[in-house]
Amino acid sequence: MERFSNISMAVVRRLPKYYRYLEELLRNDIKRVSSQELSKITGFTASQIRQDLNCFGGFGQQGYGYNAEELHKEIGKILGLDKQYKTVIIGAGNIGHAIANYSSFEKSGFKTMGIFDVDPDIIGEKINNITVRHSSEAEQFIKENDITIGILCTPKPKSQEAAECLINGGVKAIWNFAPVDLKVPDNIIVENVNLSESLFTVSYLLKEKEEANAKKR
Amino acid sequence: MERFSNISMAVVRRLPKYYRYLEELLRNDIKRVSSQELSKITGFTASQIRQDLNCFGGFGQQGYGYNAEELHKEIGKILGLDKQYKTVIIGAGNIGHAIANYSSFEKSGFKTMGIFDVDPDIIGEKINNITVRHSSEAEQFIKENDITIGILCTPKPKSQEAAECLINGGVKAIWNFAPVDLKVPDNIIVENVNLSESLFTVSYLLKEKEEANAKKR
DNA sequence: TAGATTGTTAATCGATTAACAATC
DNA sequence: TAGATTGTTAATCGATTAACAATC
Numbered sequence: 001m002e003r004f005s006n007i008s009m010a011v012v013r014r015l016p017k018y019y020r021y022l023e024e025l026l027r028n029d030i031k032r033v034s035s036q037e038l039s040k041i042t043g044f045t046a047s048q049i050r051q052d053l054n055c056f057g058g059f060g061q062q063g064y065g066y067n068a069e070e071l072h073k074e075i076g077k078i079l080g081l082d083k084q085y086k087t088v089i090i091g092a093g094n095i096g097h098a099i100a101n102y103s104s105f106e107k108s109g110f111k112t113m114g115i116f117d118v119d120p121d122i123i124g125e126k127i128n129n130i131t132v133r134h135s136s137e138a139e140q141f142i143k144e145n146d147i148t149i150g151i152l153c154t155p156k157p158k159s160q161e162a163a164e165c166l167i168n169g170g171v172k173a174i175w176n177f178a179p180v181d182l183k184v185p186d187n188i189i190v191e192n193v194n195l196s197e198s199l200f201t202v203s204y205l206l207k208e209k210e211e212a213n214a215k216k217r
Numbered sequence: 218m219e220r221f222s223n224i225s226m227a228v229v230r231r232l233p234k235y236y237r238y239l240e241e242l243l244r245n246d247i248k249r250v251s252s253q254e255l256s257k258i259t260g261f262t263a264s265q266i267r268q269d270l271n272c273f274g275g276f277g278q279q280g281y282g283y284n285a286e287e288l289h290k291e292i293g294k295i296l297g298l299d300k301q302y303k304t305v306i307i308g309a310g311n312i313g314h315a316i317a318n319y320s321s322f323e324k325s326g327f328k329t330m331g332i333f334d335v336d337p338d339i340i341g342e343k344i345n346n347i348t349v350r351h352s353s354e355a356e357q358f359i360k361e362n363d364i365t366i367g368i369l370c371t372p373k374p375k376s377q378e379a380a381e382c383l384i385n386g387g388v389k390a391i392w393n394f395a396p397v398d399l400k401v402p403d404n405i406i407v408e409n410v411n412l413s414e415s416l417f418t419v420s421y422l423l424k425e426k427e428e429a430n431a432k433k434r
Numbered sequence: 435t436a437g438a439t440t441g442t443t444a445a446t447c448g449a450t451t452a453a454c455a456a457t458c
Numbered sequence: 459t460a461g462a463t464t465g466t467t468a469a470t471c472g473a474t475t476a477a478c479a480a481t482c
Contacts, residue, residue: 001422004429010449012421016414020396034463043398046463047451054465062464063458079417080424094315101311105416149419172426173419179237181260189422191415197233198410199322200296202366202390204229205406207297209389212221227473251439263439264475271441279440280482 001189011052015079017042018052022072034065084109087149088142088171090162092117092125092132095177096153100127110149114141118158135162142169152176228269232296234259235269239289251282301326304366305359305388307379309334309342309349312394313370317344327366331358335375352379359386369393 003009021041025033035046035053042049053059053071056078060066076082089096092115099105100115115127116135125132133141142150150166152159152174159178166174173189176182179196220226238258242250252263259266270276270288273295277283293299306313309332316322317332332344333352342349350358359367367383369376369391376395383391390406393399396413 004425007425008449012418013414015421016411016417019417020414036463045451047453048449050464051450051466058465060464061458062456063462065463078421078424080420081417083420083424085420085423094318098311098315099412102412104413108413108417110416110420148423173423175416175419187426189419189426191419191422193410193412193415194233195316195319195410196321196325197230197237198408199327199392200233200236200298200325201229202392202406202408203297203300203302203327204232204295205408206302206365206390207295207300208221208224209404209406225473253439262475264477265473267440268442268474275441277440278482279480280438282439 001184001186007055011055014044014052015075018049019072019075019079019081022068022075025068026072030068032065033068033071035060037065081108084111085148086111086113086146087151087175088112088114088116088138088145088147088166089151089153090116090135090138090166091153091155091158091178092119092122092127093153093155096151097127099151099153099177100130103128112151113145113147114138116141135165138162139165139169142166142171148172150174152178152182154178156180224272228272231261231269232292235266236289236292236296236298239285239292242285243289247285249282250285250288252277254282298325301328302365303328303330303363304368304392305329305331305333305355305364305383306368306370307333307352307355307383308370308372308375308395309336309339309344310370310372313368314344316368316370316394317347320345329368330362330364331355333358352382355379356382356386359383359388364388366390366392369395369399371395373397 021038035049038049039046059071059074087110089100089112092100096115100112112130115130115132116138117123117132118135123132123134147169148171150171152162152166154162156178159180160182163174163182163184167184167188173191174182174184176190176192179194182190184190238255252266255266256263276288276291304327306317306329313332317329329347332347332349333355334340334349335352340349340351364386365388367388369379369383371379373395376397377399380391380399380401384401384405390408391399391401393407393409396411399407401407
């Protein structure tokens, strides 16, 4: 995936965290927050927080700090959460099912328009009020409904093919839950969520800890 | 979370990827692989691959490269995939349900022993052959069954409490799907999977790309 | 032996942290 | 004005890449 700006991914991946923490502050009726206070909450250094925010503009005020509500709103805008994005889900298995039922995404502006699968037992079923259709209809559906994000929840061997169908339909981004590195054109955004890799990391850390404990004794 | 060795997390998070790519090579009956070939497949530089592997020992041979099968096995050991870990799932909603049904984890040595929820409509239901019990039984169950990993799939407000119950029971690691930063003792491993943050990153990249395109015109 | 490729050290690059002048 | 805290530059740290001697 080609990048279009010089903001590093390290910074980008902290933005949703800032957004979440600010939400929390607002829930607690806190109007004003300094980088130092944010540091205490987030675990990032105050310096890093100020650096990060200044990538996008001066949201703070010397001697005062940041207005929590304003900062929250600004980061929301930076993340594009003021927009609506239409999505489709390919693969209505465990994960596809779970994502389809996840109502909080819709609140953030991501609306699932279609769900597709190849299993005749699942086709026709309703998930969260959306009827599952055959995957062969996906490409046409994407074209007709102006879908931006394809959510890929297919088993490994079907995934590359499904990705191509998403791209031919015209999605701009793929949120990929399949444990595969998709081959896609440069201008297509791919975000991988690989649960195995995440679990294996847990496993590594457990083993590392055990070994450290064994040494101590 | 306190770290016990000086291997950086950047390296650790690449290990599952190496493991996966090597699996692929083995499936294609490839016996031998050089760092340069691995570079082409993985997208990491050959230099980085050699550096990474050398954190754990000299698995290669000058002039030859790496034996794919041996390397795969070694990385498996490094990741602790030669061990069995028992898990419980707290929260049998969308994600908990999906994880419970995910059979590939069991093949890698992670065995779900119990599933817990507070919803009386779900308690008693069988998921992947495991009867859902009331969450109040979880702590005792963890103690009695020597559970190492707790998988947290509860809604946000219940999560800290549920984490404490896991820890009191004696788990060593928490795989956390709740969008919360858990407060846990230093010796407890926490791996967060935050789907919102991942989706928001997609959203950011989409917006960034749009802006770049707008500028070009 | 000649060729290939590792293991490892040194150089570079990028990200994080520290420091402080600007300013509310 | 005095105090606080940002925005921003400079210093540091860590991770990645390059280079090459070691060796199969």
